[in-house]
Amino acid sequence: MKDLDNTYDDRIFSLLDGTLSPEQAKRLMTEIELSASLKAQYEEAKLIHSMLAGPALSDPPSNFTHVVMNKVNGSASLAQPSIWKGIFLLCGVLLTMAIAIVLVSQGVFNETTTLDLDHLNVPQGILPEISINGKLIMNVILALNLIIGFIVLDRTILKPLFTKRRVSA
Amino acid sequence: MTNDPDLILIDRVLAGEQHVFAELVDKHKRYAFTIALKILQDRGEAEEAAQDSFVKAYHHLVKFNREAKFSTWFYRIVFNTAISYKRKQKANFQDIEHTVIHDSADVESTLERDDKQKYLSLALTKLNDQDRTALSLFYLDEFSLEEIGEITGLPTNTMKVRIHRARQKLAEELKLILSKEALTL
The missing domain is CATH 1.10.1740.10 (RNA polymerase sigma factor, region 2, helix turn helix motif)
Structure with a gap:
């Protein structure tokens, strides 16, 4: 019996929400007209529906916007750096890369250093021989710098530039 | 654009x-x-x-x-x-219950509409947070079921069932409140 009530409850609320098809709504209305208990259930659902659909929005205090704007102004401004700052940052990244490339091309990092672990009191053959290739490390750093340069170009120059253009359009 | x-x-x-x-x-x-x-x-x-x-x-x-x-x-x-x-x-x-009863004291015995709102508010406090929010968002008429689902982080179908159940629960709570009220008369 409870399941039957629930099924009808669902259908009645769907009817009140306007989500039943015209045929389904008509059929249900006929059923409601024919059954006193269903009619009572329908009246109850209608009452709840009308109560909930009453004055729904509440008004915040009149100074609400003012308080929010004070809080916003008091905090740090949006993380959107100026285009000029971005250009300076990009120039810095490019300059660092240029210096590194000149140094690499002059063979400053061509030497391969081997870590001397002989002074450690460990039997020979246990520790591997570690060699450090300066040129390889510099190339990795240069590649990372290049990625950083692209990110700086995108986030601090291109993105704000296109946003400004879109707003002015 | x-x-x-x-x-x-x-x-x-x-x-x-x-x-x-x-x-x-x-x-x-x-x-x-x-x-x-x-x-x-x-x-x-x-x-x-x-x-x-x-x-x-x-x-x-x-x-x-x-x-x-x-x-x-x-x-x-x-x-x-x-x-x-x-x-x-x-x-x-x-204790929310006490707050509501205290608030409703000044509006008691005014218009019938106010009484309805009072009982409704009281019944709504008996629902859990999720049910109350789902129901409130649904009746704000601004949001579709999909949007309510996005706001609350629940799938649309779950939201639909939740709203139906919340209304049934609300009906039961209202009956309970009104029967208690009738006994005190």
Whole structure:
């Protein structure tokens, strides 16, 4: 019996929400007209529906916007750096890369250093021989710098530039 | 080029016109406050939660996905902020029931509509937070079931079932309240 009530409850609320098809709504209305208990259930659902659909929005205090704007102004401004700052940052990244490339091309990092672990009191053959290739490390750093340069170009120059253009359009 | 007025305002804020954010606040403050109030059942706390939500939205405006609807994204922030306030509220052990009874004392025996609202508010406090919020959002008429699902982080079908069950529960609570009321007459 409870399941039957629930099924009808669902259908009645769907009817009140306007989500039943015209045929389904008509059929249900006929059923409601024919059954006193269903009619009572329908009246109850209608009452709840009308109560909930009453004055729904509440008004915040009149100074609400003012308080929010004070809080916003008091905090740090949006993380959107100026285009000029971005250009300076990009120039810095490019300059660092240029210096590194000149140094690499002059063979400053061509030497391969081997870590001397002989002074450690460990039997020979246990520790591997570690060699450090300066040129390889510099190339990795240069590649990372290049990625950083692209990110700086995108986030601090291109993105704000296109946003400004879109707003002015 | 978009025609959504919210996106145009967001672009202007992002371009450095901070004061334009006030227009967004004016536009969404009633819904934000109402959602927070439905969850928290306390005007002071709801005001604070809604204000905090606007500040959070302002700071995350850069991350806002332009493909999404601003209102849905923002009301989700309001929903989550209000829920976290509610958790703090519960930790402070405030009895909502007493607050409601106290508030309703001045409106008692006025118009029938006020009585209905009083009983409805009382019955709503008996529902759990999720059911009350789902029901409130549904009857705000602003949101589709899909949007309510996005705001509360629940699938649409779950939301539909939740709203149906919440209404049934509300009907039972109302009957209980009214029968208690009748006994005291």
